Amino acid sequence: MQFRLEKRREPSKVMLYATPVAAVLLTMIVGAIIFSAIGYDGVGAVREIFLTPLTNSFKWQDLGVKAAPLIIIGVGLSIAYRANVWNIGAEGQYIMGGLAATWVALSTHGMGGWWTLPLMMLAGVLGGAAYAAIPALLRTRLNVNEILTSLMLTYASVQLIYYLVRAPWKDPMGMGFPQTKRFAAEALLPNIFPGTIVHAGVPIAIIVALVAWFIMSRSVFGYQMRVVGAAPHAARYGGFSENKTIWLALLVSGGLAGMAGMLEVAGPFQRMVPGFPTNYGFTAIIVAFLGRLNPLGVIFAGIVMAITFVGGEVAQTTIGLSSSATGVFQAMMLFFLLAGDILVRYRLKRVAPQEARA
Amino acid sequence: MPNRLELSGITKQFPGVLANDHVSFAVKPGEIHALLGENGAGKSTLVKMIYGIMQPDAGEIRWNGEPVVVPNPKAARKLGIGMVFQHFSLFEALTVLENIALGMDAKIPSRELEARIREVMTAYGLLLDPHRTVATLSVGERQRIEIVRALLLNPQLLIMDEPTSVLTPQEVEQLFTVLRKLAAEGCSILYISHKLHEIKALCDTATILRGGKLVDTCDPKLETSRSMAEKMIGTGLKDIVKAEGRGFGPPKLLVNRLSTSRTGHFDVPVDDVSFTVRTGEIFGIAGVAGNGQNALLDALSGEIRSEDRDAITIDGKGIGMMGTTERRRHGLCAVPEERNGHAAVGDFTLSDNSVLTARDRLGMVVMGLINSGAAKTYTGKVIADFAVKALGPASTAGSLSGGNLQKYIMGREILQKPSVLVVSQPTWGVDAGAAAAIHQALVDLAAAGSAIVVISQDLDELRTLSDTLAVINMGRLSPARPVRDFSVDEIGLLMGGVHGTVEAA
Structure with a gap:
């Protein structure tokens, strides 16, 4: 018995939504097998990583807090990727957004007011967008691939944090720790539910996704992103400039990554520390794809990814699974998703072996 | 003398379409036989089965009187069937000689091959320098390479798929001279085209296909272009109504x-x-x-x-x-x-494709937002006025056949009254x-x-x-x-x- 891939007349809607679900299920199954094979309780690991965060209500607030930055960055990336602009450096833009917000928080320390947080937000967005403008400039002027430049700039931004928190921004009262001082109360995100760690970034993430969904599906801007990504030649014929689209895609995705950076530094971190880069920018790439490059899908994908983060921590303590196991699960998910995507456009057809030989 | 090629009851089924439905006809030695039909009539499928690219589901192919199975193109060439495709498979950076050498089944020393190429070229008046790079050749000259490549195998049947679509009228005449000479030497030619006056000028017999079925086998010299066209499309042909003696404005x-x-x-x-x-x-x-x-x-x-x-x-x-x-x-x-990919986006719905070029002229954009209702209405009008075969404005452009997509695109622009x-x-x-x-x-x-x-x-x-x-x-x-x-x-x-x-x- 042999199979052949046959192109579908229309991309399958069912497969479009079924493959992300199948990817998650396959990840669970294969993950269980792999971790059993190397001597862990594989089934237990999968249960701790994928189910405990959902069944244990104490973990829900963690989910929200982890999912928020993933969703915000993932939404931005899903817009850029629609336009075939491959911004891989959201991590760097997230860092620059965080640093710009930190700068506002530190320079207004002790004289802030209601306007401090909005100003930090503005700085965060501009910081992220400005950092994404570098790959945009290089791509549109010199035709340098944005995948390389945006990725490499991430490493530069990490070094910038190390420098800033060790020298100019170092907290004099920090007992030598490389970190800034804790932000003033006006520069910290308010908690939404008293007694929890759920900060204002969580509802903001949902609002960002909803607004992005509306813009992408209804506006000329969204149309432009989609048409440039789907058929650049047709986009030119339709009157959409490719360079302008590259700029918009990078500025929007960079700006949103910067916004996430601001929310993180003013939320959970409360100060800038060397541990600020937490790979949200890279994980959000998986989130964008798992969410089908659709802002509404990104909400769900962000939650799924947050589950693996939270669950990974649970599994670390309960069954002693290494923290890198989370990365393995996330990578498997992306792998299965991309592999399964071929079924959206193609179907498997059984062929008689004799015909295949001819 | 037996027929060079005889098809009886050839049937080929694809998912959703019967590409060939019990097609039977015969090509005599030295005959130039036209295979005529609209796009999608099943000409290409039929020829692919003769050349061994596909296998028929039912029916028999007889070659010089003997029933044969042609498992692949190599076997077809071995039998003496040559084919010149509509789209050439040539490497632009290589010379004529190198391109031909690459396409040969047997390995022949290049000096010997060159001698044989020159022999074939002089015999048929296909003048070409074997050492020229393909990139420097015109389309007509490139086609000659393909013909020489096929003739080197001394074929008894040469299949030509829409050979004149890229040629100037003079090049077409030269090609016909070569084909007539070949036929006179006993090589049969299966000539696929929809250009009726060429078929009348060149072919001895014409087999007309419509919707996978054989409609008629006739002598094109006794038919008019119009009568053959009507057999091809199955209904009467409408003339273009052009008001005579109309003047032009400024x-x-x-x-x-x-x-x-x-x-x-x-x-x-x-x-x-x-x-x-x-x-x-x-x-x-x-x-x-x-x-x-x-x-x-x-x-x-x-x-x-x-x-x-x-x-x-x-x-x-x-x-x-x-x-x-x-x-x-x-x-x-x-x-x-x-x-596909320039005038329209295959992955987008027809409605979204209307937004591509009609959004400004027809007011489909209000304050940066797309009025999808207006796009849908306009698309529906294009579909109705231009008889586009599509399920509706929500079908993707890629799901339409080439002709229907073209009707949609032309309609989309014309109804904007440019x-x-x-x-x-x-x-x-x-x-x-x-x-x-x-x-x-x-x-x-x-x-x-x-x-x-x-x-x-x-x-x-x-x-x-x-x-x-x-x-x-x-x-x-x-x-x-x-x-x-x-x-x-x-x-x-x-x-x-x-x-x-x-x-x-």
Whole structure:
């Protein structure tokens, strides 16, 4: 018995939504097998990583807090990727957004007011967008691939944090720790539910996704992103400039990554520390794809990814699974998703072996 | 003598379509046999089974009287079946000799191969230097390589798939001479085409397919082009209704010394082109593929902007430096040659494809938001008015057949009532019924007062459609003249690069 891939007349809607679900299920199954094979309780690991965060209500607030930055960055990336602009450096833009917000928080320390947080937000967005403008400039002027430049700039931004928190921004009262001082109360995100760690970034993430969904599906801007990504030649014929689209895609995705950076530094971190880069920018790439490059899908994908983060921590303590196991699960998910995507456009057809030989 | 090739009851089923339904016919030795039919009639499938690319589900192929199974093209060549495809498989960077050597089943020392190539070339008058690089050859010359490649195997049956679609009239004549000589020596030829006058001029017998079924086998010399066309499409053919003796209005579109710069390695830029199209006039631009037509269309549509504002003017207003959106606002719509990926986005719905070019002219955008209701309504109107076979505005463009997509695209532009319409290859790959509908729509648009530019490689189309004609060759445009003042020979010479008064003298 042999199979052949046959192109579908229309991309399958069912497969479009079924493959992300199948990817998650396959990840669970294969993950269980792999971790059993190397001597862990594989089934237990999968249960701790994928189910405990959902069944244990104490973990829900963690989910929200982890999912928020993933969703915000993932939404931005899903817009850029629609336009075939491959911004891989959201991590760097997230860092620059965080640093710009930190700068506002530190320079207004002790004289802030209601306007401090909005100003930090503005700085965060501009910081992220400005950092994404570098790959945009290089791509549109010199035709340098944005995948390389945006990725490499991430490493530069990490070094910038190390420098800033060790020298100019170092907290004099920090007992030598490389970190800034804790932000003033006006520069910290308010908690939404008293007694929890759920900060204002969580509802903001949902609002960002909803607004992005509306813009992408209804506006000329969204149309432009989609048409440039789907058929650049047709986009030119339709009157959409490719360079302008590259700029918009990078500025929007960079700006949103910067916004996430601001929310993180003013939320959970409360100060800038060397541990600020937490790979949200890279994980959000998986989130964008798992969410089908659709802002509404990104909400769900962000939650799924947050589950693996939270669950990974649970599994670390309960069954002693290494923290890198989370990365393995996330990578498997992306792998299965991309592999399964071929079924959206193609179907498997059984062929008689004799015909295949001819 | 047994028939060279005999098909009986050949049937091939694809998912959803019966591509060939009990097709039976025979080709005699030395006969030039036409296989005639519209796009999708099943010609290609049938030929692929003869050449071993596909296997029939049912039926029998007899070769010189013996029943055979042709498992693959190599076996077909071994039997003595040669094929020249519509799309050539040549490496542009290699020489003629190297290309032929690569395509041979058996390995032959290159000196011996060269001798044999020269022998075949002289025998059939296929003149070509074996050491020239393919990139430097014209399309007609490239086709000769494919023919030589097939003839080296001493075939008893040569299959030619739409061989003349890219040739000038003179090149077509040369090809026919070669084919007649081959036939006289006893080689049978299966000639696939939909150009009826060529079939009348060349072929002894014609087999007509429609919807996978054999409709008729006839002698083309005893038929008229019209009667064969009607058999092909199954209904009476509608004539283009063109009001005689209509006058033209004032000049509408003025192109003045338009040039573009070279972008890629093999593309041909537009070089100092000037012409005028008046209100109500259809201006035809003939030429062999790859002579700057694409650059000309892009330069007119606005995808390539000129540095000179007055290189293109509409009603005296210079639009040369405007982009496509601005030009559309000034009344200029365009349809490029490539449908999928250029004129339309295959993954998008038809409704979304309407937004691509009609959004400004028809007010589909309000404050940056797309009015999808308006797009849907307009798309529905295009589908209805141009008889597009689609489930509705929500079907994706990629799910339509080539001809239906073309009808949709033409409809999308024509119903915007542009004052200037520029179209390239408006009926390329479109069946005769749809082509007639598109032609009529263009004539009606001109009658309503638009200026129309038709860029095409199909001379028949240009001669029936246009009022004025010019020929493009290597990016340069010949002087324009009323179409009835041109003879086919003259057009052919211009297409081949002989520029009348100056160079031919």
